[in-house]
Amino acid sequence: MADEQAPFTSHLEELRKRLIIIGCSWVVAFLGCYAFAERIFQYISEPVRAVLPEGSSLVFIHATEPFFTYLKVAAIAGLLVALPIILWQIWAFVAPGLYSGEKKFAVPFVLVSCCCFAAGTYFGFFFVFPTIFTFLIKYGTGSGEISAMLSMGAYLSLSAKLLLAFGLVFELPIVIFFLARMGVVDYHWLAKNRKFALLGAFVFGAVLTPPDVISQTAIALPFVLLYEVGVWIARFFGKKKPKEEEDETEAAP
Numbered sequence: 001m002a003d004e005q006a007p008f009t010s011h012l013e014e015l016r017k018r019l020i021i022i023g024c025s026w027v028v029a030f031l032g033c034y035a036f037a038e039r040i041f042q043y044i045s046e047p048v049r050a051v052l053p054e055g056s057s058l059v060f061i062h063a064t065e066p067f068f069t070y071l072k073v074a075a076i077a078g079l080l081v082a083l084p085i086i087l088w089q090i091w092a093f094v095a096p097g098l099y100s101g102e103k104k105f106a107v108p109f110v111l112v113s114c115c116c117f118a119a120g121t122y123f124g125f126f127f128v129f130p131t132i133f134t135f136l137i138k139y140g141t142g143s144g145e146i147s148a149m150l151s152m153g154a155y156l157s158l159s160a161k162l163l164l165a166f167g168l169v170f171e172l173p174i175v176i177f178f179l180a181r182m183g184v185v186d187y188h189w190l191a192k193n194r195k196f197a198l199l200g201a202f203v204f205g206a207v208l209t210p211p212d213v214i215s216q217t218a219i220a221l222p223f224v225l226l227y228e229v230g231v232w233i234a235r236f237f238g239k240k241k242p243k244e245e246e247d248e249t250e251a252a253p
Contacts, residue, residue: 018089025085030078037070040077041156047129048155051137056148058155069152076160080121087113113174120170120222121163128166128218129159135214162215165208169223176230180238187235190227197227 033040045058052058060066079086087110095106141148179185190197198220205219 014093018093022082022086022089025082026078028078029081030074033077033081034070034074037074037077041070041073041152044073044125044159045152045155047125048133048137048150048159051130051134052148052150053137053141058152059149060152065151065153069156072153072156072160083117084110084114109174109178113171116170116174117167120166120168123170123222124163124166124218128215129162132162132215132218161208165204165219166222169204169219170226172223172226173230173233176227177233177237180234183239185234186238187231190231190234194227198224201227 049058060069088106091106091109137148140146176185176190180187201220201223202216204223205216209215209219
């Protein structure tokens with residue numbers, strides 16, 4: 001009985017070690033980012049401040065709102081800064097259960113995952129945010145009888161949720177790659193279920209974005225396009241079934 005519990009205990013100890021490293025790296029990154037929290041918030045609020053009517057600005061409703069807003073900004077920025085370490089620790093925890101041939105993907109996994117997440121947030125911030133906030137602000141102030149005075153905390157919550165959504169969407173090819181390598185899915189199954197992926201894209205967009213067509217479509221379109229990329233990734237890099245291996249051997253010169 002003790003022998004059976006030993007592996008489980010060692011796994012828990014390993015998990016504890018990885019979580020401590022992740023937590024410490026996040027805290028260090030948070031402290032570093034907090035010194036620049038106000039400047040970071042000014043930068044990420046530029047898309048909405050650029051479309052606010054003249055005389056309008058971001059405001060705070062509660063006395064503590066700026067303080068907690070800057071704390072959240074530092075926490076989010078710190079998470080992004082610590083992301084490579086976090087992903088590496090996740091990989092280090094699951095790596096012992098992988099085959100030797102799969103362990104070589106460690107460095108590419110961390111680098112590509114970070115690049116995909118960064119590409120998603122870049123796309124959302126520079127290409128989608130201006131369109132979304134222009135539409136929302138003009139829709140709200142279109143009658144001329146309502147003034148736009150957005151709360152700092154409310155804007156941060158919305159923008160953080162949108163950036164997270166875009167970052168996760170751009171991770172889709174990585175997820176499909178590993179699922180295909182493990183044999184969980186193959187490109188035949190992915191191609192057959194395109195219609196469900198399209199439905200899931202709009203459901204995902206509806207859950208994580210404001211209730212308007214522009215933001216939902218802005219999430220759904222990259223999701224669908226990256227799903228198609230994932231189909232081709234699964235076709236070329238997925239786990240080969242015996243019949244497919246035989247067909248490739250016969251087709252080889």
